[in-house]
Amino acid sequence: MIFKNLPGHIAIIMDGNGRWAKKRNLDRIYGHAEGIKSLKSVVKGVMYYKIKYLTAYAFSSENWQRPEEEVDYLMDLLEQYIEIELPYLIKNKIRLNFIGNLEKLPEKSKTAVLRAVDKTKNGSELTLTLAISYGSKEEILNAVRKISEDVKKKSIDLNDINSQLFSNYLYTAGIPDPDLIIRTSGEERMSNFMLYQAAYAELYFTKTLWPDFRRKNLIIALKNYEKRSRRFGKT
Ligand code: IPE
Ligand code: IPE
Ligand code: MG
Numbered sequence: 001m002i003f004k005n006l007p008g009h010i011a012i013i014m015d016g017n018g019r020w021a022k023k024r025n026l027d028r029i030y031g032h033a034e035g036i037k038s039l040k041s042v043v044k045g046v047m048y049y050k051i052k053y054l055t056a057y058a059f060s061s062e063n064w065q066r067p068e069e070e071v072d073y074l075m076d077l078l079e080q081y082i083e084i085e086l087p088y089l090i091k092n093k094i095r096l097n098f099i100g101n102l103e104k105l106p107e108k109s110k111t112a113v114l115r116a117v118d119k120t121k122n123g124s125e126l127t128l129t130l131a132i133s134y135g136s137k138e139e140i141l142n143a144v145r146k147i148s149e150d151v152k153k154k155s156i157d158l159n160d161i162n163s164q165l166f167s168n169y170l171y172t173a174g175i176p177d178p179d180l181i182i183r184t185s186g187e188e189r190m191s192n193f194m195l196y197q198a199a200y201a202e203l204y205f206t207k208t209l210w211p212d213f214r215r216k217n218l219i220i221a222l223k224n225y226e227k228r229s230r231r232f233g234k235t
Contacts (some may be wrong), residue, residue, distance in 0.1 A: 001219055003226050007179035009053035010046065011201070013193055014039070016185025023209075028074045034211035036081055043080030043128060045215035047092060049222070053127050053175060057193050061101065061135030075109045078132065082116045089116070095123030099171035100134030127175065136195040141171035172197055180225050182209070184210045202228045 015224070024030070039056060046054045059074055080097030082096075089096055096116045105113065113132070146169050150156045167173065177197045183189075186207040190198065204221050206213070 001223075003049070003222055006049055006051060006222060006225055007202075007225055008051065009055070009176050009178045009180075010051060011055040011056045011057070011178035011181045011198075012042070013181065013183040013191060014210040015183060015187055015191075017111065017211055019185065020209040020211040022107070028070060031209075031211055032074060032077055034173070036077065038210055038213050039081075040085070041214040042218050043094070043126070045218040047094070047126055049234040051126070053129070053174075053178075055099070055131060055178065055194075057131040057134065057191075059100070059132045060192055061133060061138055062192060064104065064133070075106055076231055077107055078130075079112045080095060082112045086116055086119060089120050089123065089128070093123045093125040094120060095127045096120040097129040097175070099129055099139070100132045100133055101138060102133060104133045109169075127171075129175065129204055135192045136190075137192060139171050140196055166196075170196065180204060180221070182206070182221050184208050184213050200230070202230065 008181055014035060014043070017035045018028040019031070020034060021028050042056075043054065058078070064071065064076075098113055098117065102110050102113060118220035143166060147156070147161060147166070151161075167177075172194070177199070178194060178201045181194070181198055181201045182204045184206055186205070188205045194201075200207075202225055202226055206217065208217055
């Protein structure tokens with residue numbers, strides 16, 4: 001499949017793991033485990049098309065309110081994913097990046113995350129960002145706090161504050177805004193994801209549950225994106 005235009009940055013709200021498991025009379029955690037296979041499949045697809053940025057929303061700031069067993073399982077899954085995938089990421093020059101409030105993570109998850117970021121820092125083919133303990137409102141408020149401090153310290157001037165500067169204070173500093181945001185599972189909402197960065201993203205919603213979303217589903221989303229007319233407010 002050849003595309004006339006591809007997104008430079010795809011962001012995915014990976015939703016529907018629990019429902020996938022429920023449909024099979026399984027515990028929700030099996031849906032999360034199966035969802036890892038989808039992530040691996042989509043990473044391969046994105047690499048094939050030489051797309052440089054992929055962001056996957058894996059755990060929101062609100063997801064801390066889930067039952068402790070589920071949260072613990074998700075943190076274990078994150079560590080397992082990092083450990084198993086690290087050689088593949090290094091070999092394929094994939095830089096692993098994280099956005100979110102990592103301070104809330106259990107110590108050993110945080111250590112695994114920081115180690116993987118360091119080990120993959122020279123990756124030049126794809127920046128794979130995992131949004132973990134991520135909330136967009138929190139991200140924006142943190143940016144406002146840091147900018148205010150810098151104004152107070154006089155390291156920046158009030159008049160310097162523009163959209164470019166503001167972006168540099170977000171967790172996503174250095175990463176271009178997403179061109180395409182995919183949400184699986186049929187929900188059509190942002191759930192506190194990239195609210196600032198999504199200003200001109202194309203949104204693609206599919207009823208497919210995340211554990212069923214594989215490379216072929218990515219290609220369908222890319223075909224849909226190819227037909228979009230992006231005007232950015234112009235005629
Ligand atoms: C998405 O699947 C994964 C996370 C939010 C961690 P869900 O766990 O939200 O699955 P549903 O939406 O309940 O089916
Ligand atoms: C959004 O899914 C967060 C992730 C996919 C990680 P949720 O399942 O938490 O969102 P809501 O509660 O349906 O909005
Ligand atoms: Mg959900």
